[in-house]
Amino acid sequence: MNSHELFLVHTGEVIEEGGLTLGQLCHACDVHAEWVISLVEESIIEPQGETIQYWRFSGTSLGRVRAALRLQRDLGVNLAGIALALDLLEEIENLRLQMHVAERG
Amino acid sequence: MMEYKDYYKIMGLAREASQDDIKRSYRKLARKYHPDVSKEADAEAKFKELGEAYEVLKDPEKRAAYDQLGANWQAGQDFRPPPNWAEGFEFSGGGFTSGDAGAFSDFFEQLFGKAGFHTSGKATRGGPARGQDSHAKIHINLVDSFLGATRSITLSAPEMDAQGHVQVKHRTLNIKIPKGIKEGQHIRLTGQGHPGEGGGKNGDLFLEIAFNKHSFYRVSEADIYLDLPVSPWEAALGTKIKVPTPEGSVDLKIPANSKQGSKLRLKGRGLPGQAPGDLYVVLQITLPSAETEKAKAAYQKLQQELDFNPRKSLGV
Structure with missing residues (x-):
């Protein structure tokens, strides 16, 4: 690495709502489109857009697909189980935050 | 020098455990x-350790080889494999497929080698192939989202050299943190992922944003919460006080008869952005202690003057 690279600052782009196509999401998570489609069918992730070629996914979907992949791989959870686990985890996260807000009362 | 790892202990099993016991124990601990x-x-470290233990014990070949080391080793003891280690064992196929082999310990690598370290598992293709995307998490401070910032992160990834040896390569990237970024959002850095093959493009790097815990602000999406201590008379009589915000202090009007836990909203004082968040001030009524004669007298005066039963709703 030369000194020029040391001071190089990389500017990325923030993935906003509807920032990723199906292909980009699949590549980013290294999974097949069929599997992502099955996640959409199970409402684990919810793209914007009516038909597959117009589907656009948010950065949050990226996190959920990767979590789904880990749950399936590490714990052998099926799609319905993944959907349930992710929803419950989200609820716990919200409750924790509310509790945290309320607890110093 | 490396430490002996007691895979049975990690999985909470006796050495005579059956393959079914091993599977059951893995499932249970993996969920935990x-x-x-x-x-x-330390969930992540524990989970990695568990994955490594399971990788060895679920595979009868590897388990037999591991058992051959004997039961007299203590976890953490300095370990050197015996001279004729693994003679007659062939670690074929099994394993390395599911776990993240890159995360396994030196102990594991010494015993079972670094086989199966091909990064993507994809067969070499003739034509150019785009490199894999990679992922990392980056922890920033709340103030970085307010002002924007530059953060440098060090990424490590196993890479294979021309001789087929695997080395963990580190590289440091300076990253611009855009103003208004929220927890859980991703930044994509085009071309900063794994290198492409056969002249293919590099993959992208996705950075997930996480916030370091702040000593008094809590963040939820774009909104910020602050617990604000107030005295009983400030809450009862109302007043104007200074409250901190990440952009400097502002004056806040506390209405008279404010209750414990009341939420006051400072519109647009949350994380910046197209739709900026709000700052919620949560009132925490703080009692002065009755340590001095003067304080005691003041409390006694209140007691005499006010007909106040805080347990009225309990019917006593």
């Missing part, structure tokens, strides 16, 4: 320590 599910502080 899975980093997506667990809130245990």
